[in-house]
Amino acid sequence: MKRRACVRSGAWLLAAVLIPTLPGMFGCQGDGDGGGSPSHLTTAPGAVNGPAASATIGASGGTLASGDGGLTITVPAGAVAEDTVFTVTPVTAPAANAVATYLLQPEGTAFATPVTLAFDASRAGVAYPGIGFLAVAVHESAGTWRWLQDQVKDAGAKTVSVAVSHFSEYSMLSGYQFQPIATTAEVGGAAEFQIVACADPWMLATINGEVPQESPVQPPDPRGWECRPVFFEGARADRWAVEGVEGGDATHGRIQANGDVAGLFEAPEKKPDPDTVSVTAWFHYAGFNSLQDLLVGRVTITDDDKYWGAFLVSAFGPMIWADWTGTGDAKWRTGSSPYEYVVTGKVKSDQTIFPMGEDTCTLVAAEQPFTYDSGSIRQMQDAAYVFWVIGPLGWDANCCDSQGNCQIVNDFLTLTWSSGCGSDWAQLDATAFEEHGDLKGSYTFPGAGCGGGIPGIPHATVEFLFYSYSGGR
Secondary structure, eight states: OOOOOOOTTHHHHGGOOOEEEESSSOTTSSSSSSSSOOOBBOOOOOBBBBBEEEEETTTTTEEEOOTTEEEEEEEEETTTSEEEEEEEEEEOOOOOTTTEEEEEEEEEEOOOSOEEEEGGGGGTTOEEEEEEEEEEEOOTTTTTTEEEOOOOETTTTEEEEEEESSOSSEEEESSEEEEEEEEEETTTOEEEEEEEEEEEEEHHHHHHOOOOOOOOOOOTTTOOOEEEEEOOOOOOEEEEEEETTETEETTTEEEOOOTTTTEEEEEEESSSSEEEEEEEEEETTTTEEEEEEEEEEEEEEEEEESSSEEEEEESSSSSSSSSSEEEEEEEEEEEETTTTTEEEEEEESOOOOOEEEEEEESSOOEEEEEEEEEEEEEEEEEEEEOEEEEEEEEEEEEEEOOOSOOEEEEEEEEEEEEETTTTEEEOOHHHHHHHOOOEEEEEEOGGGTTTTTTOOOEEEEEEEEEEEEGGGG
C-alpha cells in the first residue's frame, strides 16, 4: 500500500500531471544515484521588458544597439542580400543565472556571414577576473538553453561577444552571481540572496574541489550550464549594501550578511519610489582581497495585487483510477518588471476519500498552497498568452484497510501544471484581456507544443479567470 514519490527538481515546466504515485511507476533521473540523464533547463519565452530598437540594414552591413545599451549587434557586409529590418527587444531573463536577455529579430533568418553580438559585461556587476565567468546562451525552439562556444571576452572593453548565424533569444549568463539575481519582497518582508557559481557541471565540481584536475573524457554538455552554491575555502562576501548605502536604510531596505556567502534583505515598511532597489556585495576569492567582484542584485518592493481570481483543475487519462477535479484561487503580484508576476494561491481537491479495493484513503488536508515567482503575460503579434505554473504539490493520505490498520502515505496525489510547453502557450480571451485586462482562458497539458501528449501520462486541464484590479473590479 506504500507509494513512492519521485520529484524532479527543476523540471516543473516539462510535466503537468496529477498521479497516484504507485511503486515502480517510474525512476528518478539525476537523483544522485548515478542513473539517468541530467535534466536540462527548459523555459518559456521571455516577456517584453523594455522598448524595442530597430534599424534597416542592407547588404553593406551596419550596427544596432539595444535601447538600454546592454547589447550591440554588428552585421557584416554580405550577411543579408537586401534591406532587412533588425530588431532587438529586452525580455525577462528566465534562466536563473541570466544577467540580460534579448529577443532578436528577424527570428529564423539564416545569415550568409555570421552576425556578432557584443554584450555589455559591466551589467553583470563584476570586474576582472569575473568577466572570465561570463557566457552567452541561446534559447532553442524546444525551450532549452545552450551556451555558445568560441566567445570573445574583452576585459578592457568589458564585453562578451559571440558570432551567430541566426536570431532567437540570447542571454548573457553570469558565472558568479546572486541567486536570485532579481526578486520581490512585500513591504515589511524579507528576501535572501546567495552567491552561486555557474558553469558546466565538471567546471563547478572542479571549482569546489570535488573531482580530480584532469580534463573530462567527453566535452561538457552545452545545455548543462547550471548554478551551484559556492563553498570553496576562503570564499566570502562583505560590504553588503542597498542603493550604495552599506547595510541599507529605512527608506530602501536593510541587508546583512547571513553566513559567508549569503545576505538577508529586509524590506522597508513603505514601498519606495522607485520601487526597485539594488543590492550589492563584494565577493572575495579564496581570501585574497585583490581577487574580488562586485555582485549586483535587485529587489522590487510590492504592496498591491495586480490580479485575483479562481481556476478549475481536472486530470484524466491513464494511470489514475478516476478523473480528478480541484478548485483553486490565486493572486498575481507585480514582480521584478511590469511583465513579471509572483503567483500565489491554493488548490483544493474536490474529492477527499478514495476507495482503493479493500482500502480507503482519506486526504490529510484537502488544500495545498503554492507559489510561483515568474508568471508572465506576453503580447505576441497575433494574441496575448499567459504563463504560470502550479506545482509540484503533494497531498498526503491516511490509508486504512478493512481491519482498521492505517498508515500515512506521503504524496498520495501529486500535481504539477504548466500553462504551456515549447511554442504552445495558453492564449487569453481577446475580449476579456483587451477590454478589462482580465486573464481568461484554458489549456490542456501536455498540448500540441509537447507533441500532443506523453505516453502513459494523464492530461491536466486548467480553466482560469483572473480579474484585473486596474479594470475596476
